[in-house]
Structures are given as structure tokens and as C-alpha cells.
Amino acid sequence: MMKLIAVTAALAAVAMLGTTHAQTSTTGSAPNDAQIAMIAVVADTVDIDAGKMAEKRATNKEVKAFAETMVRDHTAVNTKATALAKKLGVTPEESATSKSLKSDGDKEMAKLEGMSGAEFDKAYVDNEVSYHEAVIGVLDKTLIPNTKNAELKDLLESARPIFASHLEHAKQLQKSLTK
Amino acid sequence: MISSSLEQHRQGVDYEEGTDVQNLHAAIRRDERDLQVRIKPFSLWVMVVCGLTIFFVGFCSSRYAVNFSAASLDSTSPPQSELNPQTVQSNANPARVAQSVGAEADTPAVVHIVMKNMKFDPATIEVKSGDTVEWTNEDITPHTATSAKFDSASIEPEKSWRHTFTEPGSFPYNCTFHPDMKAAVLVK
Numbered sequence: 001m002m003k004l005i006a007v008t009a010a011l012a013a014v015a016m017l018g019t020t021h022a023q024t025s026t027t028g029s030a031p032n033d034a035q036i037a038m039i040a041v042v043a044d045t046v047d048i049d050a051g052k053m054a055e056k057r058a059t060n061k062e063v064k065a066f067a068e069t070m071v072r073d074h075t076a077v078n079t080k081a082t083a084l085a086k087k088l089g090v091t092p093e094e095s096a097t098s099k100s101l102k103s104d105g106d107k108e109m110a111k112l113e114g115m116s117g118a119e120f121d122k123a124y125v126d127n128e129v130s131y132h133e134a135v136i137g138v139l140d141k142t143l144i145p146n147t148k149n150a151e152l153k154d155l156l157e158s159a160r161p162i163f164a165s166h167l168e169h170a171k172q173l174q175k176s177l178t179k
Numbered sequence: 180m181i182s183s184s185l186e187q188h189r190q191g192v193d194y195e196e197g198t199d200v201q202n203l204h205a206a207i208r209r210d211e212r213d214l215q216v217r218i219k220p221f222s223l224w225v226m227v228v229c230g231l232t233i234f235f236v237g238f239c240s241s242r243y244a245v246n247f248s249a250a251s252l253d254s255t256s257p258p259q260s261e262l263n264p265q266t267v268q269s270n271a272n273p274a275r276v277a278q279s280v281g282a283e284a285d286t287p288a289v290v291h292i293v294m295k296n297m298k299f300d301p302a303t304i305e306v307k308s309g310d311t312v313e314w315t316n317e318d319i320t321p322h323t324a325t326s327a328k329f330d331s332a333s334i335e336p337e338k339s340w341r342h343t344f345t346e347p348g349s350f351p352y353n354c355t356f357h358p359d360m361k362a363a364v365l366v367k
Binding site: 073161172 | 318360
């Protein structure tokens, strides 16, 4: 009986090792630090651009204040990221992720461009909720686990609670706007 | 070859185990029946004793907690009892309340609060009238410490701002940039 258990366990272990190995070798497209730095900078820039538009266009006072916070905070994160890249001698490098972030951001800007008043406020806040959810997902699943440099990892980890706070803030606004 | 011998081996084991397990189950059932009869009066006693103990402990601690928060609330002036339930709760837990440094002596103290990871730490702080509170921003984004009675305006990363409290009361405040950053200073 014990032998059987041991054999089964060993077989299971080998099978698991095989699959995890297969997984790691297929995800050879994990971004390097230069690409991660670019993804972080683009993610911030997209939100800064939307925020700048909302600072001017939003009619709701709280939405305007939120937009100001987005511009202020994401600019702060970007300044840190750019300074760190310079210090480490890393030139941020484009990747499929950074390109799709940029093009999605451009599309969203074009959509917001045609709106005004309460319609604009709602569309901006809705997008901020889904955008921050998406960015936190990318941070947790792709950026933080793949970052090699400790300082860059630290920066991304300290940016995470900022994005989480923005998400909560946006969700609160979303609730108050749909009342 | 190997698989067929394994198969045989397993069948044999299953059969043996089957009877063993059956015997075991029968034995357990017998034991359970006996235990049910024998233990009943005893378990009743255990339940009564436990119940009384829990009630007694609960009663004592609730009295203690009420006294504690009542005492700290008494010291705050009546018009400013705008403490939210959250702060009262953390106040009832002495470990979470940072006491001012010069609490024993009557010299004014400087009490430190950090803004880190989008939180004020500690979130509730108790000081004496005349004490100064210093907020230091350890995040990478600017914050504020703002209440009806004081406003730091923007505190940049790595910068600090001080406020001296001269009247007793409870002062809930937040960061105007990040409304979910909430905290309170209790001045005795």
C-alpha cells in the first residue's frame, strides 16, 4: 500500500513538474525591466492625459478634484520612474503591452473628446474605474513578478497602493454620479 | 508487465483494507453509541460551566471597554464629539493609541504621524493640549492633513508639516487628495 502511494505521488510530482516547465517555456514573452519601465510610464501618461482633459471639461466639482489628483499622482510616479530608469541606465523599451495601452488610451481620449457635461463626467469616471482595475491587474500579474531590478520592483510595489486608492476613489465617485 | 502486477497488488490491498475498514466502522459506531449514553450528563455540565465562563468574561470585558471609552470621551469637549464609530473602537484598544511622549511630565511633546502607503499611521493618536503633531509624507505622492480646524495644504514627498493643538477635543481629518485616507487626533 505504501509503495503504491509513493509511486502515485512520484508520478504526480513528475507530471506537475512537466506541466509547470512547459508553462514557463511557453511564456517566453515575459517583459524585461526596460519594457516594464516603459509599460509603467505609458500607463501613467495615458491617465495623465485623460486627467488633463477632465480637469478642463468636468462639470462636477468632485470629478474635477479627482482628475487633479490623477494628474498630480501619476506625474509623481512618472517622475520617479523616469529618474530611476536614468539612474539605472535603462532605456525604456516598447512592447506589445505598452503599445496596446497607448492605443487604447488614444481611443478613449477620442471618445471623451466628443462628450460634455454630465455625460463626460460619467464616461470619464467609468473609464477610470476600469482603467485602474486593468492597470492593477497588469501590475500584479505581469509587472511586479517579472521585475528583476530590486529598486524598480520597490517603485512598482509602492505605486500599487496609490492605484488601489485611486480605484476606490473612482468607485465612490461612480456611485455618487449614478444616484 | 509492471502495470498488471501493480493492478493485482492494488486489488489485494483494496480487499484487505475493505474488511479492515468495515470492522473499524463497526467498532466506531459501537463506541459512539456507548459514548452518547455515558457522556450526556457530563457534557451538560461542561456546557453549563463553559456558558457561565463565557458570560462572565464577556460581561467583565464589556464593562471594562465601556468604562475605558467613556473615560476618554469625557475628556473631549461635548460639541466636538463627532468621533466616528471607527475611531472610538480603535481608541478602546490601548495598543493602537499612541501616547504622547511627554505624557508623564507636563512638557509639551512632538508626536509623529507618517503618511505611508496611502494611510495615516497611526490612524488615531492621543495627545495633550499644547502638544505638537508632526505629519511626515513617506509616500511618493503629495498628501494633506485637513480638518475643519487645520489644513496643511499639500505636503510633498519627504516633507513634514506641524500643528500645535491648544484646545481639547477630537479632530477627525483626512487627505483632501485621497478622501479614503481618514484619521483622528484626540486632544486631552
